[in-house]
Amino acid sequence: MKLDEMQLLLRVADTGSMTVAARQLHLTPAAVSAAVKRIEESLGVRVFERTTRSVHPTDEGVEVLDGCEAIVERWQRTLERVQGGRRELEGTVHISAPADSAYQFVGAAVVAVCDAHPKLRVVLHSSDALHHLHRDAIDMAIRYGPMQDSTLAARKLTEWPGILVASPSYLERHPAPRTPDELVAHRAITLQLSSTPISEWILEGPSGARTIDLESPLCGDGFLARHWALEGKGIARKSLFDVIDDLEAKRLVRVLPEYASERAAIHMVFPSRRFVPARVRAFDAAISDVFKERADRCERWMASAP
Amino acid sequence: MKLDEMQLLLRVADTGSMTVAARQLHLTPAAVSAAVKRIEESLGVRVFERTTRSVHPTDEGVEVLDGCEAIVERWQRTLERVQGGRRELEGTVHISAPADSAYQFVGAAVVAVCDAHPKLRVVLHSSDALHHLHRDAIDMAIRYGPMQDSTLAARKLTEWPGILVASPSYLERHPAPRTPDELVAHRAITLQLSSTPISEWILEGPSGARTIDLESPLCGDGFLARHWALEGKGIARKSLFDVIDDLEAKRLVRVLPEYASERAAIHMVFPSRRFVPARVRAFDAAISDVFKERADRCERWMASAP
DNA sequence: ATGCTTTACGTCTAGCGTAATGATT
DNA sequence: AATCATTACGCTAGACGTAAAGCAT
16 A cells, blocks of 8 residues: 555545545546545455446545554654755745735745745636635645534734725715715625625614615626726725725725624644645745734734824 | 655654665665655755664654654544444464463463454464563563563553462472471572572561572572473472463472462553554454463462462 | 446566675675 | 675566546436
8 A cells, every 4th residue: 555545535535425535646547547446445445436427435435544544643743853944945825815815815825935946836816706625635724714524724914994986086076975875875895705796785783783785786706896996996895905995005095994703813734644844834924914914914904094 | 755754664663674674674775775865855954864774863863753653543443433343354363471470371362263264373482581572563462570661561461479389299309398498408490581680589478578599500490490390300480370271280289388479560662652453352352362361260270279 | 429447458667686795794 | 604784687567548438327
């Protein structure tokens, strides 16, 4: 039994597909199929119950996969202790980040890490859609909002409320609303993160929480929403953290400043069970630094412009 | 990296020799040497520092070996949970036992286990010399007396004092001693277990502990000592546990019954760190049963013949 | 009908034994 | 001188890709 074969089994189990596992491992489906068959024969145990349409671990398969996972992790840990700083970082790291974060600041941080480590490769998945970390072999992800998947290990990076913003040009043409009720007269820029668009904003203000029903012609991802706001297309609700650059540069102005949506945490997420290798930790450190710096600027902005 | 390669590294480390490891693994020294070299190159780390005369793990090698050990054990555990009772026991088990125990009762127990499991092979090392469990790849050993090597895992089987015995024929010719002092007039059968012969008996009796200096013409291992006693060649000191058959059959008679040497424990010993596989546990169970049954007979004998 | 797993076959390389070489006590 | 690790070389078997076939939705 080889460690590569164990990782292969884990990939098949995580993705639930030999073909997808093959893609991720840079192998052909035939090779994966043959490997699984070979392993099962050597064990005398069926690891996966499969039709042409699905691949599921058997009861014994779960035992085997647990063992493989523990073993692969132990080996990675050993390798790092032994090779430590000697070996320069290499390999490929898959990072998932919301589009707006990726374009604004994660991208730059990632480039800096790659520049420092020539053998390191990165695939930055910029999408607001929630990636399944296990399924897609994502090594780390940045996620806004509450954590739900308990099989993931998350570390909170920072936490900020959503605020309403518009460009100065837009506000010249459309006087800023003075109460939440006046928002209906404005063009709201809304988000469609997953399949269904978000059609309401919950705003907390001096008079408690208010729910605003929206009828918005402009609906896109976080990056589009911010750019539409910059272009004066309407009022967007964004995390303060995402628009701090624009607020500092006065490209965007806060609207209804006494109202804000609930503080939402931003997490760095890892596929829990797996050991986090040094190459991933390098990106983690760099991105965390960027978040720290941005969070400081958010603090200062909040203090200066209450 | 393959699990077989990890086991190879462990064998080399335990034996301290590529040639010995090769023998135990049914490989040639060339293959072992090549494997070590190949592994070291793939790790980018030197695992063993070696001359033609010695093989020692480097600092990094210790880390690697620790990892390999944990991994091999985890995998064996996984295999057993998965294959459980399905697979019949197979493979070879190396058992070390003192000569007298091996010939008298361990041998029979071992045969019974092999009869029940046709694919199981056993090598019974019958020797009073202490085998190095790690070095010689012994799976389990029976050892009389106190445990010293703390790197081994031991389980106490039973505990009995040494007593003095002689055959009825001998006692007809030489009247039994009535006090320890009278022993000097008898022929004592002594042991040579390791390199130096044992030249004194420490006997505890009604008047406290007595040390008897011996000048014995007959000196051999535990099996020889018992047989010489049976043949009427003199008085031997044996663990009650070893001579219970002969006492019950009245082939041997206890001498100076109010005197006995310190109770000594008999342990079942395993190479601690390693996982104990099912095939070894099968022998453990069978041999433990034999010990239990013999210990009961010792109890009864002690009760009936104080 | 599409997309998945499986089978068949040719190719290549990793890993073994044999045998010779070099080093150490 | 004897023993051990290493190197060189030929060989075998395992593992991959290509291509085709078989199934399930």
